[in-house]
Amino acid sequence: MRIVCPFCGERELGEFTYLGDAKPVRPAADAGEDAVYDYVYLRDNIAGVMSENWYHGGGCRAWLKVTRNTLTHEISAVEPAAGAGAAKVGA
């Protein structure tokens, strides 16, 4: 498997670390216990296209949001995660 890093270009899997589902969003402070429990522990086990966080630690050290089909490993999109590269944040 290879991932096309938006900063470095196409690289082998060994340069990347998988973090997991990119979908969960931290709930608001007053969202309640159930929402926090869901955010911390509950994950969908998706057979198909999902959005994932990957870290290019063996390269430019940017966090990436990868859209990958878990059945075929086909990657349909790679974009910088929020905060990757100072220019992308509050420029």
Add this chain to the structure above:
Amino acid sequence: MAEFSWDVRSPLDRALLAGPYGAHGDAGVTLTEIRNFDLVQVMARRGKAVDMATVAKTRFGVAAPETPKAVHTADATLIWSGPDQFFILAKNGKHAMDWLVPTFAASGSLSEQSHARALISISGAKARAMLAKLSSIDLHPGAFAVGAAAATSMDHTSVTLWRGNDRDGQAVLNVLVFATFAESLWHTMLDSAAEYGVAIAHSEELT
């Protein structure tokens, strides 16, 4: 009281033995460690990437690389190291921290790396064959031209790799590696290059 020695030494001081290594005959690979360089990493502060690029261009006369490239200025090399960050490689203190701090005070965070990295220069007819064992980057001259750079890994070790100006008609590939990993990577390079014959040297000055 214990005596301490604070002599500045290369991280490859113990491992590097100048001379021939591996297969006999003409050396296919030349490995040269370059010492006594100044290296500073510049990273744009949040939302200040444009400001950082502007002051870098004013100081160096050329734009700092915004894609994986290495650019030469009159007295420094600017090497891309990640989004909105780059290395300044120079010598003789011309671009040492004291001089850079006022320049980047409002736009970039500086990190002194002179003694935190080892710099290894690789050339020779078999340099690409030897690096093919260590790197997944396509180093064919058509794919990795003079001035191309990459933040990548060799033998699970993060390195900054770039192609310098050709010497004697041959490609020169430079590797910056963390000082504490330098000895390990050096031995791996020697193992990879042994079958081609290696000429080992070190240079006391960045050229």
